[in-house]
Structures are given as C-alpha cells and as structure tokens.
Amino acid sequence: VEDGLEREVDYGFVGDIVAVDPTLLLNLVENNFIPVVSSLGADPEGTILNINADTIASEIAIAMQAAKLVVMTSVEGVRRDGTVEGGIFSVLHGREIDRLVSEGIVTKGMRPKLAACRRAGESGVGEAHIINGLAPHSLLEEIFTDEGAGTMILADDPRG
Numbered sequence: 001v002e003d004g005l006e007r008e009v010d011y012g013f014v015g016d017i018v019a020v021d022p023t024l025l026l027n028l029v030e031n032n033f034i035p036v037v038s039s040l041g042a043d044p045e046g047t048i049l050n051i052n053a054d055t056i057a058s059e060i061a062i063a064m065q066a067a068k069l070v071v072m073t074s075v076e077g078v079r080r081d082g083t084v085e086g087g088i089f090s091v092l093h094g095r096e097i098d099r100l101v102s103e104g105i106v107t108k109g110m111r112p113k114l115a116a117c118r119r120a121g122e123s124g125v126g127e128a129h130i131i132n133g134l135a136p137h138s139l140l141e142e143i144f145t146d147e148g149a150g151t152m153i154l155a156d157d158p159r160g
Helices: 023-030 053-063 094-102 110-122 138-144
Strands: 040-042 048-050 068-073 091-093 127-132 151-154
Touching: 053 068, 053 110, 068 110, 091 094, 094 110, 110 127, 110 151
Parallel strands: 068 127, 091 151
Antiparallel strands: 040 048, 127 151
16 A cells, blocks of 8 residues: 555565574674675575565664664655655654654655664664765764764664
C-alpha cells in the first residue's frame, strides 16, 4: 500500500537475510582491510537473489556490534514534510518513524532505510545516520559535529 493505493508487486528474485556470520568481515577489518559487500545472496539451491542493501548493512552492523551505521543516499536526510522545502529532521526516534510512515510523510526508498536504521538501533547499534552520499562533507559533519548534516536515528528511550 502506497499513497492509499493497494497493488500487488512481484519483485522477482528477492531474498531475505536468515543469518549473518561476521567472522570474515571482522578478520578483514582487524587486518586493516575495508570489506566491500554485495547486496546479493543465494537460496539453498544456489539461485542468486537480490537483497535490499540497507537491510544488509543493518544486519552486518548488528552482527559486528558496530557503534554506528551510516546509510548514504542522494538526499540530505529524512525530510520534515516529504518535500525539499520542508527541511530535514536532525534526529528521529523509533516512535516518530512510525508516525511519519503512517502519515505518508516518509514514502518510497526512505522507508526501507528508516526500517534498517531502526532495526540496527533496537538491536544494539548505538546510532544510525542517513546522509547525502553525494556531498563529500556530509559524513564528517554528521558524525563529528553537533549540528550534523543528515538525520540521526536513535532507538526509543525505554524510559519513554
């Protein structure tokens, strides 16, 4: 369901993540390599499947017990009203994400990004950031300044 319209979509050869074994990735990082991970997987019969890259990044961050997850996209962050003029949220919590999705403010490709960031935060990853990967300064501003350049996603505070 999107924009109030329901339709059936066949995504073809799309897979879901069953488990992540971070052993090889941890070994590579410990030996000063930067791993590059494809967003492909395989079923038990060896059929190659596409997997959402945001989901893979989130599941890897969880398995590696990462301190941060950075999701790069072509926009500055999560827009306040879904338009360019509306500005972006600097910080979002899980319950706010639910509201933005239910009100139709967050749509299309931002939904899986937010879902991946939220899952990471709820599974022990300290922070998740959605930034503009096309702007070279975004990563530094988001991570190393108080103002930031994108949207930081935090798990809900269990105290409310």
